[in-house]
Amino acid sequence: MSSLRSRTAQEISDLLDEYEIKHGPVVDSTRNLYERKLKEAMAKGRKAKPSPDKTYYREEEEVTYEYKTPVRSDGAGDSGSYMRSRPAWNEREFEHETSYSNYSRPKLEYGGQQFSDEPHMYDLPSTYKSSYLKTTPGPSKEAPKAPQSSRLVPLWVQFLFFVAVAVFLYLVFSSMETNEPIKGIE
Amino acid sequence: MSTTSQKHRDFVGEPMGDKSVMALSGIGEILGKKLEQQGFDKAFVVLGQFLLLKKDSDMFTEWLKDASGANSRQAGSCAQCLREWCDAFL
Numbered sequence: 001m002s003s004l005r006s007r008t009a010q011e012i013s014d015l016l017d018e019y020e021i022k023h024g025p026v027v028d029s030t031r032n033l034y035e036r037k038l039k040e041a042m043a044k045g046r047k048a049k050p051s052p053d054k055t056y057y058r059e060e061e062e063v064t065y066e067y068k069t070p071v072r073s074d075g076a077g078d079s080g081s082y083m084r085s086r087p088a089w090n091e092r093e094f095e096h097e098t099s100y101s102n103y104s105r106p107k108l109e110y111g112g113q114q115f116s117d118e119p120h121m122y123d124l125p126s127t128y129k130s131s132y133l134k135t136t137p138g139p140s141k142e143a144p145k146a147p148q149s150s151r152l153v154p155l156w157v158q159f160l161f162f163v164a165v166a167v168f169l170y171l172v173f174s175s176m177e178t179n180e181p182i183k184g185i186e
Numbered sequence: 187m188s189t190t191s192q193k194h195r196d197f198v199g200e201p202m203g204d205k206s207v208m209a210l211s212g213i214g215e216i217l218g219k220k221l222e223q224q225g226f227d228k229a230f231v232v233l234g235q236f237l238l239l240k241k242d243s244d245m246f247t248e249w250l251k252d253a254s255g256a257n258s259r260q261a262g263s264c265a266q267c268l269r270e271w272c273d274a275f276l
Contacts, residue, residue, distance in 0.1 A: 024240040033239075033249045
């Protein structure tokens, strides 16, 4: 992690924007405060920051392509193995297929190396690919959490609930029908 | 505004002009001295900092706690004082 102090005011400002920290101009009197805020935000890993490493992106795009196909069949297990390596950072990112496109879009933003284990991140897609190709989820202890971090209520539960409400309404409607004939077609 | 102090009401009731930093609500002699040492010798300079932080109370209180050693109550009081002053005069 490069020192925040050595960055230009513009870079600090860009970093603050990436972490969605509302801020004013980065001047002498405000700089210390903003640096501290950034350190806190980085430590918490609040928002996923795109890496400036272009090589990483090339592999990332490949992984995106491969990752999209299996998600339909076995998303939870694979994301579990993936997340095992990057627990804090990508928990939100890798549940969503769409978030991949979000991830690879801001390519040119140089936000500085947030992660000291960035080489680890670099290795990740290749290890992920190999682990995926074998279709071995591995110790996916975070799998149960995986589908739920992005949605408060899983999608299938929502569908189920919707169907239940529809059935209930139908029953109510049909019980009303016992008293009077169907008028719907008028 | 029964929850605000007399100092607060005095400050917010008129343009601050050249008032000392100790005229700010929440800032007493000790905190005032610390601020003066850093160059914030007048209330309007602290106002300047408040405005630089885009009138964000949270940011400002954090800055003030760091710069002067104020506690949460004092910093919050100062922030509220400045915010209301801005609402009235800025």
